[in-house]
Amino acid sequence: MGSGSLLLSLLLVLVVVNVGVAVNQDGLSLLDARRALAAPDGALADWNARDATPCSWTGVSCDAGVGGGAVTGISLAGLNLTGSFPAALCRLPRVASIDLSDNYIGPNLSSDAVAPCKALRRLDLSMNALVGPLPDALAALPELVYLKLDSNNFSGPIPESFGRFKKLESLSLVYNLLGGEVPPFLGGVSTLRELNLSYNPFVAGPVPAELGNLSALRVLWLAGCNLIGAIPASLGRLGNLTDLDLSTNALTGSIPPEITRLTSVVQIELYNNSLTGPIPVGFGKLAELQGVDLAMNRLNGAIPDDFFEAPKLESVHLYANSLTGPVPESVAKAASLVELRLFANRLNGTLPADLGKNSPLVCVDMSDNSISGEIPPAICDRGELEELLMLDNKLSGRIPDGLGRCRRLRRVRLSNNRLDGDVPAAVWGLPHMSLLELNDNQLTGVISPVIGGAANLSKLVLSNNRLTGSIPPEIGSASKLYELSADGNMLSGPLPGSLGGLEELGRLVLRNNSLSGQLLRGINSWKKLSELNLADNGFTGAIPAELGDLPVLNYLDLSGNRLTGDVPMQLENLKLNQFNVSNNQLSGALPPQYATAAYRSSFLGNPGLCGDNAGLCANSQGGPRSRAGFAWMMRSIFIFAAVVLVAGVAWFYWRYRSFNNSKLSADRSKWSLTSFHKLSFSEYEILDCLDEDNVIGSGASGKVYKAVLSNGEVVAVKKLWGLKKGTDVENGGEGSAADNSFEAEVKTLGKIRHKNIVKLWCSCTHNDTKLLVYEYMPNGSLGDVLHSSKAGLLDWSTRYKIALDAAEGLSYLHHDCVPAIVHRDVKSNNILLDAEFGARVADFGVAKVVEATVRGPKSMSVIAGSCGYIAPEYAYTLRVNEKSDIYSFGVVLLELVTGKPPVDPEFGEKDLVKWVCSTIDQKGVEHVLDSKLDMTFKDEINRVLNIALLCSSSLPINRPAMRRVVKMLQEVRAEATRPRLEKDGKLSPYYYEDTSDQGSSV
Known part of the structure; x- marks a missing residue:
């Protein structure tokens, strides 16, 4: 009985154990791995120890062989996992693939942790928080084929062991902190098909010639690797290469002709280096070539005649070089050519007459050259053209009638040429046109009434031509018009009343025409008007007092007209950088704010106009005016005496206060x-x-x-x-x-x-x-209002306006200041609000001018910025560039959308960016939106949220430029833009850069 009881007890124990933990050994290893990770609630909730196998668990793949149950793959990408790399995964004897990308795993990846993964073929740990050296043990994994460690903080040189991989086909280490030179020993990994080391701060060194030994290589990406010296001719031996990217380095010398032997190449990118010499002959023989980018170098000589003969050529970027000679005739036969950017060179001669006849051109930019002759009449024959940019050349003749049939045109810039004749009527009314720039030519004719059909027109620049006739009233239908500049023409007649209804109008420059009639009334819609220049025309009547109610007007020039009456007191409401009403027929006293010597030149040539300052009185001597002048002088004396008295009192008061404020008591x-x-x-x-x-x-x-x-x-x-x-x-x-x-x-x-x-x-x-x-900004800072009881004042429309205003301010700093300015402390407390909640970027105490250098952005030795706003890479690299500001602005956008501060106890150890991302993943978008917002705007709010997440991307290259951010915000109320995809389905890092506004095309 004793032995029977013991046996029964053991059976019961086995049953209990079997009920409690039924999973196989692979499942037990996975449960151990989960203990090394901190997963958000619900992320790995189905990892249940009672299951027979883990094959149905989230992210787990098993083989389908006899018996099954053996784990072969782990995919836990983007689950916001934290903790160290789980060594237990390498106890899975048949695991061939591990993908833990886009998490927060760190800080180290030790050799001991990965060495047991003997069956591993694919390892993806990209976009995590791993630091320290790359582990030698990775190279000892006998089956490893694919290794992706992008967007971490690995440092130190690439270990020599990486030259001894047995089967590795793809090595991607992009955007880490790797040092040393790009190692030549990688040329000994004969199995490599893809090598991507881009955007690492390597020590300055050459492109290893040994890489030419990688006969199986298809992709070689070494952008932003601090490479110097010449491109080795040995790269021409890479017969299987499809993608070559050596851009954004400091390479010198000429492009080796051996590059034209890359018979399989699809894309060649050598832009932003210091390459010299001519473009070699032979590109036209590359049967698979689709895109070539040699921009921003020092290339010279003519474009080879055969350059455009490559049968699949779609995109050509040769801008910002010193190329000379004409554009080859072969460009007109390029049957696949979509994008042609040749601006900022020294090209001359005429363009092929058939350019565009055989090519589905979408963008043509030949600005800033010396090209002469006519614009090819067939430039838009295929009907795909969206951008035609040929400013700053010597083009002559008429604008082709065919442009009027080019319904997709968005941007036309033909300024500073020698074009003449009438503008084709249909061009004025193209429905998608946002920019039409024809200034500084010899164009004649009228502004056609069909301009009312230009529903998307934002900028119309017609200055310094010979246009005649009146401004058609139909222009009031161009509701998105921000700038109308038509100064230096022969326009006549009155201003159409419809102009007063343009709510987006920011600049109205009509100086030096023959316009007449009275200035517009009913202009309350001009809330965005900052510049109004109507000088040197024939306007009559009074200055409208309504001008003083325009909230952002800071440039006002009405000089050289026949205006009468006084200067309205309401103009004192304005803060004007430029104010000129001289050479009119104004009379009466000046508003006190302008009756100072500082504005003396603003009122010259108005004999009847006087202020309280005798020096501003423009009356002549003798007669009634002389007596008026004497009276004025006497009054000025009394005023002066009163001023002296007041000044004396003020002086004694100041002397009294000086005892209480020693800092300000100095002479x-x-x-x-x-x-x-x-x-x-x-x-x-x-x-x-x-x-x-x-x-x-x-x-x-x-x-x-x-x-x-x-x-x-x-x-x-x-x-x-x-x-x-x-x-x-x-x-x-x-x-x-x-x-x-x-x-x-x-x-x-x-x-x-x-x-x-x-x-x-x-x-x-x-x-x-x-x-x-x-x-003075009466509503204080955005942070003070948004994160206080006053937040109710900020409805969605107001928040959207604040976001757009601040984006435009930062865009000006990054793109329009030369050199660019990085703010370095963008935050809601440094965005100030005026009386109408218009936003101004403020506090430039730590701002830096960014000088362009071949060695990349300058490093600071201390961190500037505020907690919750500092870009992750700035904290550990101290590199200063515009991307840091863009990240901080993304946090501000998140504040506007969520109503929450950048750091808060509610977030735990996370900041606002991480809290938003994890909350969206776990609970959905609706759980991050500010409950105080009107959800009838939910679609707009979501789009701004998406822009915020782009701006606050952990990978700087994925953050859009501020000029692009402005455009995306402007398009929030239009159809959302769908991002272009790369071959592997990931977002292209270049998509968000506004390449349409580079160089001379800005």
């Missing part, structure tokens, strides 16, 4: 004021407002005061903290943080003129005290 004659705009105040008024009662904010760089001036104007004054002298760690010199911040603000804001960047009126300095005077 005022020693204060230095530097103005960046016309000022209606002095430094003394500013100093008198620096009272603690006027403090409205305080931050790391200084204290901010609200200053109400004697003329009623309000400004914001930042008094920088006076720090002791120390080391400027970013530039290696001596200076204080206050000095650095002050210099950065003055160098950037002092020269910037943009409606979406806060205006710096002036700076005041004395010893170690530094003041910066800005325009």
Whole structure:
């Protein structure tokens, strides 16, 4: 009985164990692997120990052989997994594929963890958080065919063991922190079919000639690898190569003619190097060639006659070189040619007459050359043309009638040529045209009424031609029109009333025409108008008081007309950089704000116009005017006496205050004021407002005061903290943080003129005290409003406007400033809001000018920025470029969409970006959207959310340029743009760059 009872007990134990854990050994190994990872709730919920096999578990693949149940593949990509690489996966004896990409696995990948994976053929750990050296053990895996470790933080040189792979066909290490030179020993891995080392900070070194030994190689991507020297001729031996990318390096010398022996090549990219010499003959013999990009080098000589004879050639980029001679006749026979970009060279001669007749051209850019003759009449015969860019040439003759039948045209830039004749009527009304630029030619005729059909027209530039007739009232139907510039023509008649209804209008420049009649009334729709120039015409009547209600108008020139009446007091509402009403017939007193010497030149040539300053009175001597002048002089004397009295009182008051403010009690004659705009105040008024009662904010760089001036104007004054002298760690010199911040603000804001960047009126300095005077923004910062009880003021339309305004400001810094400016501290607290919640980018205390160098972006020795906004790569590379700002702006967009701050206890250890991504994956989009928003706009909100996620991509190359961000935001209310895909189905890293606006085409 005793032995029977014992046997029964053992059986019961086995039954209990079998009920509790039924899974096979592979399943047990997977459960061990799960313990090394932290998975979001529900991500691996079906990994159940009671299952017989793990073959039905999420991400698990098994063989289909007899008995089955053996795990052969693990795919857990994009599940937001954290933790270390689970070594237990390598205990699976038949596992051939492991994909843990797009997670947060880290920090190390040890040789011990991967060495047991003897059956492994594919390993993908891209887009994780792995650091340290590449493990030697990877090269010892006998079956490994595919190794992808992109977008991590691996550092150090590529280990020599990587030259001993037995079967490896694909090695991709793109976008890590790898050092050393690109190693020649990789040329000994004879099985390689794909080698991608792009975007690593390798030590400057050559393209290893040994790579020419890789006879099976199909893809060679070495973009952004700090390569120097010549392209080795040995690469011409790669007969199976389909893709060659050596772009964005510092390669020199000529393109070796051996490159034209790559008989299988589909794409050649050598752009953005320093290559010299001519383009070799022979490209036309490459039967598979579809795209060639040799742009941004120093190539010279003529384009070879055979260049366009490659039968499948679709895309040619040769821009920004020094190429000469004519465009070869063979271009007209290129049956597959879609994109032709030859701008910024020294090309001359005439274009082939049949260009476009046989080619499905979509984009043609030949700007900034010396091309003469006519625009080929067949340029759009295939009906696919969307962009025709030929500005800055010597083209003559008429604009082809065929362009009027080119219904897909979006952008036409033909400025600064010698074109003449009438513009074909149909061209004015093309439905998709957004930019029509014909300025600086000799065009005649009228602006056709069919312009009312140009539903997408945003920019119409017709300056300096010989156009006649009136501006047709149908132009009011071009509802997206932002700029109308037609100065320097012979236009006549009155302004059509329909112009006043254009809500998007930002620039209206009609100077130097023969326009007449009264200035428009009913212009309340011009909320975006920043420039109005109607000078040198024949306008009559009064200046409309409504101009003073235009919220962003900062350039107003009405000079050289026959305007009468007074200068409306409402114009004092404007903050004008340029103001000119001289040479009219205005009369009466000036508004007090403009009755100063600073505006003397704004009112010349108006004999009846006087201000309170006698120096502004333009009356002649003698008669009634002389007596009026005497009366004016006497009144001025009394006024002057009163001013002296007031000044005396103010001086005594100041002397009293000086006992309480030693910093500002220095001799005022020693204060230095530097103005960046016309000022209606002095430094003394500013100093008198620096009272603690006027403090409205305080931050790391200084204290901010609200200053109400004697003329009623309000400004914001930042008094920088006076720090002791120390080391400027970013530039290696001596200076204080206050000095650095002050210099950065003055160098950037002092020269910037943009409606979406806060205006710096002036700076005041004395010893170690530094003041910066800005325009006052009554609604404070976006961060203060969005993350407070005032958030209800920001409905979706307002948030969308703020996003677009801020994007346009940053786009100006990145693309329109030369050299570009990187803000480095983009955040919601540095986006200020005016009275109507228009946004201005502010606080340039850590901004940097980005100089283009062959060695890439400059590195800083300290991190600038704010918690939750700092791009991940900036934190560990300290590289400064525009992509860092774009990431920070993506966080701001997420704040606008979610209503949440960049960091919050609710997120745990995550920041806003990671919280949004994980929440969307686990619960869906609706769980991240701000509940205060009206969900009737849900589609728009979702599109902005998508833009935000693009901007905040962990991989900088996937972040769109700010110019592209602006366009995507503008298109939010139009049909969403579908991204182009690469061959492997991934988003192309180049898609989001606005290549249509490169170089001379900007």
